[in-house]
């Protein structure tokens with residue numbers, strides 16, 4: 001008879017290696033994050049044990065206790081207690097410990113035992129512990145705790161063999177009827193007593209040659225230096241944005257010429273007509289103009305994943321805590337906000353690590369102001385068309401500098417908005433405490449970085465293939481129909497639906513210097529910001545013919561004034577157009593109101609910023 | 624008057640300078656003025672390893688108001704704000 005699926009759950013303190021273990025067991029394509037609590041999504045994976053038992057395993061958010069003081073920790077508690085709606089109670093809980101730091105995990109384990117769930121203590125990172133001369137009497141520990149104990153090295157091949165073997169042994173003799181849970185939240189004195197008990201057991205079973213990680217101490221001397229640390233942080237961010245511009249360039253050129261050649265090929269092979277126009281202007285130039293930005297997206301994720309895996313993110317939160325506190329933000333908000341540079345969606349989800357509701361709401365409201373990677377295509381296109389690629393002060397690329405300025409404006413406005421929220425809406429506000437473990441530095445793992453980047457690249461390409469593609473088809477359709485009457489001399493697009501819609505909106509956008517072509521492009525940009533670029537490409541391509549299709553940038557340079565271009569950049573710093581972000585805000589705040597608030601305030605800011613930029617630029621003679 | 628087996632006087636960790644080393648004597652959340660309730664603050668501190676008898680060392684300080692501080696507690700490092708660290712009485 002086929003045995004039923006065995007349900008495992010990974011529980012442990014942040015940074016104990018749960019996600020790494022999850023990846024090692026399931027080989028799944030997941031992100032490895034080492035900021036406490038980044039594991040916010042429910043991640044389930046499947047594998048088969050050496051004896052052939054089918055297993056499902058869930059990677060739960062890190063926690064120090066079962067009290068559930070943040071939405072994240074509540075997930076873990078409810079899951080272990082079998083109270084989570086629609087979830088099966090785990091058959092076996094794997095309590096994952098960082099072997100170099102057992103105190104907090106052993107206390108957590110003593111608390112977990114009260115839930116009555118069958119359990120294994122996994123002494124992970126055993127390689128690091130051995131290197132530091134820490135020895136553990138595994139058998140004695142198992143006896144004292146009354147729980148099977150196994151060592152593991154999640155990041156090494158075969159490092160989980162013992163765990164797999166033990167899982168087989170235990171699952172064979174799991175009791176049919178589950179034990180009752182006697183768990184309830186511990187009182188302060190019970191907590192203290194549990195910690196004492198844990199410390200006693202550790203003293204009995206573990207020998208610690210109090211040799212701290214000298215590398216971590218040395219690196220922290222620089223990274224956490226009050227002044228030097230902040231300079232380093234600014235430097236890291238600056239290099240990141242220069243890299244996005246400079247390193248990605250050659251690859252982008254290559255992709256661009258590839259798509260150009262493909263467009264040429266289609267143009268040459270197919271007869272003139274609707275099909276040719278659809279393939280060349282709608283599909284290839286539209287989707288192509290978005291895919292070209294893949295290298296930049298890979299680079300920005302490379303930086304974020306490297307910093308996370310290295311252990312820098314918690315340090316950044318430490319450095320920024322008081323500075324962000326001045327703007328009414330919590331130090332923990334730094335990571336969600338930094339993730340928002342990649343995309344606001346994971347950023348907003350990562351705010352679950354903030355336990356104070358108001359801190360969390362503020363962070364969610366401003367996360368979309370961080371320049372997400374979907375704005376990169378828009379910025380890049382306009383910057384390369386209007387800003388000369390000069391060197392400033394010998395080393396800094398002017399285009400990179402403008403890009404940095406756009407990012408900086410986003411950040412500064414986010415801080416201002418947060419300050420205003422604190423000032424007007426949450427007056428009676430006492431700062432929530434900032435308490436955070438600073439994990440030892442770890443060499444980033446090539447494999448986990450690669451998996452992370454691959455996942456993001458795939459998501460981006462899927463978006464290009466689905467959302468963006470369908471938007472492009474729509475735009476092409478709107479720009480091509482109805483067809484001009486026979487014998488007309490004006491450009492075909494003037495007769496199209498796109499022109500009718502665009503011209504209807506144009507009066508609203510004229511004060512900020514936008515023409516009707518931009519108005520058309522802003523509509524599909526609602527689905528995904530980067531579509532605006534492709535939409536502009538299609539509109540101008542159908543209007544201008546073959547040459548226009550090849551270089552959107554050059555076309556813009558001739559059709560727009562500098563003031564319009566700058567106004568468009570200003571618009572996109574704030575542009576609220578991203579349906580998926582709004583949907584996530586709705587889900588995470590559980591309220592349509594906050595979604596509407598976000599949309600409205602960003603729209604107002606975008607309009608105001610563009611209005612200001614346009615008029616100042618015109619006054620300075622750039623109109 | 625000083626304790627015989629303790630030549631240093633007691634003080635809150637929240638007032639300690641960088642480089643300070645000591646041992647936790649007791650927790651006293653009442654004196655901290657944290658936004659958290661006393662019980663909640665004590666629970667969280669204990670959960671992060673701040674229990675009586677633990678050795679602590681102030682490793683780093685932030686720039687603004689020398690806040691927050693990074694504290695070595697036995698063999699892990701925890702970042703806390705001085706306001707909350709006022710609840711940890713060391714000597």
Ligand SMILES: Nc1nc2c(ncn2[C@@H]2O[C@H](COP(=O)(O)OP(=O)(O)O)[C@@H](O)[C@H]2O)c(=O)[nH]1
Nearest residue numbers: 015016017018019020033034125153154155442
């Ligand atoms: N040397 C070593 N590093 C590990 C091991 N397990 C995890 N790590 C590293 O520890 C860090 C935190 O791991 P992660 O899985 O994100 O922890 P989580 O927060 O519990 O999910 C990452 O940088 C991993 O590469 C291990 O067994 N040995």
Ligand SMILES: [Mg+2]
Nearest residue numbers: 018019033039
């Ligand atoms: Mg994790």
